[in-house]
Amino acid sequence: MNSTLNSIRSLCFCLLASISIAGLAVDAGESSPDVRAVLFHDPGSFQSGELFAFFLPALYKRYGTRIQISGIDLSQPAGERAYRAVAEHLGLPPHPDGELTVIVGKRAIFGLFAIAMTLGDEFEHLARDPNAERWPPVPALAELLPGGVEDINERVASEGLLPAENGSVQSSSGKPPVSDHIAHGLAVAVLLAMVIAIAHSLVRLRRPDGMPGRAAFRALFLALFAGFGISGYMAYTALADVVPMCGPIGGCAAVQASEYSKLLGVPMGVLGLVCYAVILVTWLMARSLSPQGGGWYWVPWAVALLGVLFSLRLTALEPFVIGATCLWCLGSAVSITTALWLLSGYARKGEKSS
Numbered sequence: 001m002n003s004t005l006n007s008i009r010s011l012c013f014c015l016l017a018s019i020s021i022a023g024l025a026v027d028a029g030e031s032s033p034d035v036r037a038v039l040f041h042d043p044g045s046f047q048s049g050e051l052f053a054f055f056l057p058a059l060y061k062r063y064g065t066r067i068q069i070s071g072i073d074l075s076q077p078a079g080e081r082a083y084r085a086v087a088e089h090l091g092l093p094p095h096p097d098g099e100l101t102v103i104v105g106k107r108a109i110f111g112l113f114a115i116a117m118t119l120g121d122e123f124e125h126l127a128r129d130p131n132a133e134r135w136p137p138v139p140a141l142a143e144l145l146p147g148g149v150e151d152i153n154e155r156v157a158s159e160g161l162l163p164a165e166n167g168s169v170q171s172s173s174g175k176p177p178v179s180d181h182i183a184h185g186l187a188v189a190v191l192l193a194m195v196i197a198i199a200h201s202l203v204r205l206r207r208p209d210g211m212p213g214r215a216a217f218r219a220l221f222l223a224l225f226a227g228f229g230i231s232g233y234m235a236y237t238a239l240a241d242v243v244p245m246c247g248p249i250g251g252c253a254a255v256q257a258s259e260y261s262k263l264l265g266v267p268m269g270v271l272g273l274v275c276y277a278v279i280l281v282t283w284l285m286a287r288s289l290s291p292q293g294g295g296w297y298w299v300p301w302a303v304a305l306l307g308v309l310f311s312l313r314l315t316a317l318e319p320f321v322i323g324a325t326c327l328w329c330l331g332s333a334v335s336i337t338t339a340l341w342l343l344s345g346y347a348r349k350g351e352k353s354s
Helices: 046-066 077-090 112-119 123-127 145-158 178-204 214-239 252-256 268-289 295-322 327-347
Strands: 035-041 067-073 101-104 107-110
Touching: 035 046, 035 077, 035 123, 035 145, 046 067, 046 112, 046 123, 046 145, 046 252, 067 077, 067 145, 077 101, 101 112, 107 112, 112 123, 112 252, 178 295, 178 327, 214 252, 214 268, 214 327, 252 295, 252 327, 268 295, 268 327, 295 327
Parallel strands: 035 067
Antiparallel strands: 035 101, 101 107
16 A cells, blocks of 8 residues: 555545445456455354454445455365365465365465465555466365355455455445444544543643642553553454454454554554553653653653554554454553553653652
């Protein structure tokens, strides 16, 4: 994507023209996608549920008919035989229980997070491989491919998204799902609240109202504790290759798998842990070094400001660029913004200590 999309002033998201439900049926030999992927999955596994609920709709929304996926059910004897044949052809190990496997050309991808990264952010690189546009030449697999493509398309359609012939994706009614509207609306509301909070924090710095009391102390501690917990969970899901739970709205997994969820290759959850830890330590140190306010309190305030700016950027990108909203990210954004607002009361010079 063009780097200018990273600027808040240029954020936009164009709604695509609606398509007919008849355009859903895609035969394995009728289209010429850039990437053909064989997905081996167990419908009863947690990873499979998360894949169909979050990753595949986001993937089709992003790439449309440039990608074609055939789903092979490993709980069926035919699917199990097909995997054994592919594994023998490519020299793969036995299929682990509950783990998703995708075959693209001669490449095997294991695990939900690796699949999301490879088919998502590394899609263009994958598409340049000439083997990626062909199904694996395995006779035991060939007869299952057309039905697998139809199964994937039906599942994607059940989430409200249909691949269109022009390479775009739209909902079956021609509009994004209601859950997307709710999540994106929530993200926009949080975004506006963050901007207002930042402006008011700067105003608070100029008010000689004295040091905050015990209520502000407890509120700041709770905000940092909540942010630390959220960041810890997001760091765990990113590093352990686990799909984050997101609830009935939002697309936490899609946001985590996007290129915008990292800074210099470090996941946002890890960055959040470091940020909240530094704020807490420097804030507690400042209480001894600058008991009357100002002074060392500027250190945690400055760290919190950096955290807010990073959260502000991600919050703006979610509804307008990524096309998915992470509720955990919104929670962290609220926590870090609350911390900044409260720290502005400590950073100013006061007359009475807490």
